[in-house]
Structure formats: structure tokens, C-alpha cells
Amino acid sequence: MRPNFTLFTLLLLHCWHIDRIHGQKSEGALTVVEKSKGEGADEEEATVGDEDEGDLEVVQPTELWQTLKPGQAVPAGSHVRLNLQTGEREVRLGEEQLKYWRQEHREEEETLSSFSPEELKRAMKKIKEDSNAAHNQASVESRFRPLEELKEDMAQLHLLVETDFQIMKRLLEQLNSSNTTTEQRVSVLQELEYLVHQVDNAQTLCSMGGLQLILGGLNSSDFRVQENSAFVLGSALSSNPVVQVKAVEDGALQTLLTALATAQPLHVRKKVLFAMASLLRHFPFAQHHFLSRGGLQVLSELFREDGGGIVRTRIVTMLYDMISEKKGLEAFMDSAHEERVRQYSKVSLQGALLDEGWCLLVPQLLDSTEHDYREKALRALLAMAPVCLQEYRSHSSLLGSLLSLQDQYQDLIQSEMILGEENSYFLEIVELIEALHVKMK
Structure with missing residues (x-):
């Protein structure tokens, strides 16, 4: 008789709890489907009622069981159980939800585990370097003005950026002008000497007819013009076979010999010797x-x-x-x-x-x-x-x-x-x- 009584008591309590759950449906906004999942507890699959969703506090389940308070609702597909020992409702992710949740966490772990510590260090270092480079670039850009802005300012000031070709053309025009003074000729020759150190500029000087003007300066009556003309010629000839050939064709050898044979100051002779040596070097x-x-x-x-x-x-x-x-x-x-x-x-x-x-x-x-x-x-x-x-x-x-x-x-x-x-x-x-x-x- 005693076992039957115990069984009867348990069934009565079970019915009482079910009746209680149904009575709280409006309060918890749960639709319960009974499932037997474990000893001492009843599990249910719940959905949030659409009619009361805006007024309820929705609990976000996890993979672990957590207690539900009165008035709380759960997302559809969640598992809800009644703990027969405590009399409280508990909720966790449903089977489908739990499957996807575990899959997402597994992918995150695989992604993290695919990088070695050294790779992670290099990645962090690269991030730091990129950040510093961006900062330095921004710092440099803040110190200098854009080229277009500079061009606009120069245009407003009526300035013109001349190329070497344009500069030499202007200088040769001055050198060839009868209105140019001796001081101006000396200044022009000094500027030309600086330019013709570049091989291309020296060859450009020849193509513009400047070599004849320079050789003409060696016959000048002014020693300063002679000296600087010889200096320009020697600089243009140095290690420049194209200019060497053109100079011989234009009669530079005889002009230099005549200049050496003429009584001149020491500083002129030194520059003429420099031009002669530049003409003869590696030119049989x-x-x-x-x-x-x-x-x-x-x-x-x-x-x-x-x-x-x-x-x-x-x-x-x-x-x-x-x-x-x-x-x-x-x-x-x-x-x-x-x-x-x-x-x-x-x-x-x-x-x-x-x-x-x-x-x-x-x-x-x-x-x-x-x-x-x-x-x-x-x-x-x-x-x-x-x-x-x-x-x-x-x-x-x-x-x-x-x-x-x-x-x-x-x-x-x-x-x-x-x-x-x-x-x-x-x-x-x-x-x-x-x-x-x-x-x-």
C-alpha cells in the first residue's frame, strides 16, 4: 500500500505544478511543450507570445541553465524546464540554437588557433608600424604645402620655373648680345660653367651653337672673359666624347694653342691648360x-x-x-x-x-x-x-x-x-x- 500511496502523491504534485504553469502562461508569455529530459526536472520548448512581446523582458539564453524570474520571456526555440527540487523555471538554448552556437564558437577558436604566437606578434608590430607611418605621413604633409598650391602662388607672383635648357638659351642670348657689358659676360660664363658639368647640358650647349660663342671668348681682349671662357670649355669637355668631337670640328684645338702661345697672365694660362687637357684626354x-x-x-x-x-x-x-x-x-x-x-x-x-x-x-x-x-x-x-x-x-x-x-x-x-x-x-x-x-x- 505504501508504494502506491507514494506514486499517487507524486502524480498529484506533478498535476499541481502543470496547472500552476498553465496558470502563469499569461504572466511568463510561454507556450510549453512537455519533454522528459532528466530526473527531478521537466523540460519545455518555449516561444515568445507576439501579443505581449513589447511589454516583456526577454532573457537571452546560453548553453547553461539559468533561472527565469516571473514576467520574463524567452526567444522561440529555447528549452525551459521546471526544477522539481526548487520549484523554479530554468531556461537554456534549444537543441538547434545550441548546435549553431557551438559551431560559431568552434569557428572562432579555429580562427584564433590558426595563428602562431610569432605571427600574432608580427601582426601587432605591423599594425603599430602602419599607425606610426600614417602619423609620420600626416606630420610631413602638415609641414609642406601642396604643389598645386605653390604653383598658384608662383603664378600670382608672376614667377617662372626655368629648365636648364631655357636658362642656357637665355644666357647664350645675353652672351651674344652686343649690349652685354664685360661684367655681365663674366657672370653669364660663371653660370654656364656650373651648368655644363652635367653631360646632357654640355651636349645641349653644343647643339645650341654655344660652343662657338665660348671659343670666341678665348680671343677676347679682357683676361677675365678669356679665363672664364676657358673654364666653361674645359668643364664641358671633361669626360664628354660628344663635346670633344664637336670642339675639334669647331677648331677648338687651334684656338687653345693660340691662346697658350700668346702672352697672358698665369690664371688665364692655367684655365687654358685645363681646357687643353680635357680636350686631349682619351681622344687619340x-x-x-x-x-x-x-x-x-x-x-x-x-x-x-x-x-x-x-x-x-x-x-x-x-x-x-x-x-x-x-x-x-x-x-x-x-x-x-x-x-x-x-x-x-x-x-x-x-x-x-x-x-x-x-x-x-x-x-x-x-x-x-x-x-x-x-x-x-x-x-x-x-x-x-x-x-x-x-x-x-x-x-x-x-x-x-x-x-x-x-x-x-x-x-x-x-x-x-x-x-x-x-x-x-x-x-x-x-x-x-x-x-x-x-x-x-
Whole structure:
């Protein structure tokens, strides 16, 4: 009898709770479908009633059970149960909702787990760098004005940005004008000298007919115009074969030789020698015509007239460069090598140096007190040795000068060693003396 009584009691309580739930339907706005999901609790699937939705507090379920308070509603598809132990209603996500919820969380975890810690660090660093770059860009842009705005301001000020071509055209027009004063000509030549250091500008100067105007300046009666004209010409010729060819065609070689042969101040001669050296460098055609037109005779007269040594040094350096170029042909084993050898074969510089007495002229530069002058003389003497050895040996004072210089530079080396200073330069001069001494034995 007792078990039947217990069963009867439980059924009675169950009916009482169901009746209570139905009685609170309007209060909780729930439609309940009974399901048996676990011991000690009844589960229900609930929907929010449309008629009361605007007045109810809707609870957002999760995967865990949470208690429902009176007057609260739940979204459709949620699971609602009655806890028989506490007598309270509880809610969580329904089966379909729970399936999608778990799927979303799984995808988030997979996304996060697909990045290694190093990748996440690099990503954070990249974000920081991008942020700094954007800040720096904004800072730079705040300091400078837009180009279009600058153009508008310049237009208002009636300013014109000239290209190098336009500038040279304007300068050449001034140079060619009969109304231009000497001071203005000098100023124009100085501006041109700055521009023609660029290879393209120097070639443009030729195409505009400017080379003839510059050569005309070498015949000017004003030494300042002569000096600056020679400076412009030398700068335009430097390492620019196109201009070198055009200059020879326009008669620059004869004009320079005439300028050197004419009595002029030292500062003019230095600039003319610079232009001559620029014209002859790596240009055997010009070197051949320089020799055939008596270029060495003109240089020998200048050498004898110069007492200070600066002109002598520049002449000897130019001759040394010409000799070294011909010796160094083996370094240019390209497709044009044979043509280059053919052209240099016409330049009989070594024999001309012997004939014109340069074997005895160059040693005179050793009497200078300047170390640089002596060094250049020694290098030239070594380069000329193949044709000048007999002249060197017959030069009564040359061997004595070499021995005296050797002792002097040995003393300088010792002095520098005592002071702990570098002695490589003086040691190099001693090596040149010794090499020449060996050849003369």
C-alpha cells in the first residue's frame, strides 16, 4: 500500500505544478511543450507570445541553465524546464540554437588557433608600424604645402620655373648680345660653367651653337672673359666624347694653342691648360693633331717661362696622362679595342718628347720645394724612361739630385716614425726614386 500511496502523491504534485504553469502562461508569455529530459526536472520548448512581446523582458539564453524570474520571456526555440527540487523555471538554448552556437564558437577558436604566437606578434608590430607611418605621413604633409598650391602662388607672383635648357638659351642670348657689358659676360660664363658639368647640358650647349660663342671668348681682349671662357670649355669637355668631337670640328684645338702661345697672365694660362687637357684626354685623334700642329713646342716654351712651377706641373701631368693612356690600352679589351689601338698607333708621343727635349726639361721640376711637384715629375720620368734613358744617364746632375732627394725623404720618414705619424706618402716618393735609379743603372 505504501508504494502506491507514494506514486499517487507524486502524480498529484506533478498535476499541481502543470496547472500552476498553465496558470502563469499569461504572466511568463510561454507556450510549453512537455519533454522528459532528466530526473527531478521537466523540460519545455518555449516561444515568445507576439501579443505581449513589447511589454516583456526577454532573457537571452546560453548553453547553461539559468533561472527565469516571473514576467520574463524567452526567444522561440529555447528549452525551459521546471526544477522539481526548487520549484523554479530554468531556461537554456534549444537543441538547434545550441548546435549553431557551438559551431560559431568552434569557428572562432579555429580562427584564433590558426595563428602562431610569432605571427600574432608580427601582426601587432605591423599594425603599430602602419599607425606610426600614417602619423609620420600626416606630420610631413602638415609641414609642406601642396604643389598645386605653390604653383598658384608662383603664378600670382608672376614667377617662372626655368629648365636648364631655357636658362642656357637665355644666357647664350645675353652672351651674344652686343649690349652685354664685360661684367655681365663674366657672370653669364660663371653660370654656364656650373651648368655644363652635367653631360646632357654640355651636349645641349653644343647643339645650341654655344660652343662657338665660348671659343670666341678665348680671343677676347679682357683676361677675365678669356679665363672664364676657358673654364666653361674645359668643364664641358671633361669626360664628354660628344663635346670633344664637336670642339675639334669647331677648331677648338687651334684656338687653345693660340691662346697658350700668346702672352697672358698665369690664371688665364692655367684655365687654358685645363681646357687643353680635357680636350686631349682619351681622344687619340685630338692628340695626333696636337702633335702635328706643334703642341709640344708651345708647351716647352710655357715650361721654360714658368718660374713658380704650377704651370710646369700641369704640363708634366698632362704629358704623363697621355703616355699612361696609351700604355693602358690592355685594360680595354672590348669590341672597340682594335679601333682604339689603331688610333693610338698614330700618336707618336714618346718619340716627339725625345725630339723636343722633354727628357731634359722634366727633371728641372725636381728642383721644386713642393712634394707634389716632385712626385709628378718622378712619375713622368718613369713613364718616359723607355725613350729617355740615354738622356737621363748623360744628364750630369740628375743622378745626384735623385740621391739627394732620397736622403731627404728617408730623413722625413724617420722623423714621422718618431712622432708616430703616417709615412706612406714620403715612402711612396722614395719608392719612385729608387725605381728610377734602378732603371738608370
